[in-house]
Amino acid sequence: MAIFKKIETIKNSINSGGFKGEYQKYVDDVVKVSGGDGEERYRIADLYILTHEGHELFFEIKSPKPNKGQCLEATERLLEFHAFKKDPPPKVQTYYAMAYNPYGIEKTLISTVLQSIIWIQKNRC
Numbered sequence: 001m002a003i004f005k006k007i008e009t010i011k012n013s014i015n016s017g018g019f020k021g022e023y024q025k026y027v028d029d030v031v032k033v034s035g036g037d038g039e040e041r042y043r044i045a046d047l048y049i050l051t052h053e054g055h056e057l058f059f060e061i062k063s064p065k066p067n068k069g070q071c072l073e074a075t076e077r078l079l080e081f082h083a084f085k086k087d088p089p090p091k092v093q094t095y096y097a098m099a100y101n102p103y104g105i106e107k108t109l110i111s112t113v114l115q116s117i118i119w120i121q122k123n124r125c
Contacts, residue, residue: 003034007076007080010029010030011072015072024088026075026079027082027088028088030082030083031082031088034082034084034086035086041084043080043081043084045058045059045077046060046097047097055092055093056085056091056092058092058093058094059095059096060078060095060097061097062074062096062097063098064098064100066098074096079094082094
């Protein structure tokens with residue numbers, strides 16, 4: 001329970017005073033408080049990768065123009081992944097990601113199994 005209070009305190013601090021300091025300090029603070037048995041919670045990452053070295057990567061993917069609430073929620077989720085795993089980087093790594101299409105809304109790039117590239121022009125209706 002103390003871990004979720006710590007995360008809430010960090011989130012409120014960011015909300016009221018802006019993001020001051022480094023994200024790594026927030027992660028270190030959360031990992032220090034995590035441990036022991038607490039209430040059971042589940043959190044699903046937008047993208048999860050387990051590397052060959054055993055490192056776990058968690059991604060929160062948001063729109064290119066997120067609002068303040070979405071940023072705070074993503075920060076909370078990313079800190080919770082460190083709390084649940086009880087590990088700092090490099091064992092557990094968390095990322096805030098934004099979708100980006102450099103080709104604009106008119107074109108989408110699709111890569112096939114054969115690694116060929118096909119451009120699809122969207123039909124305007």
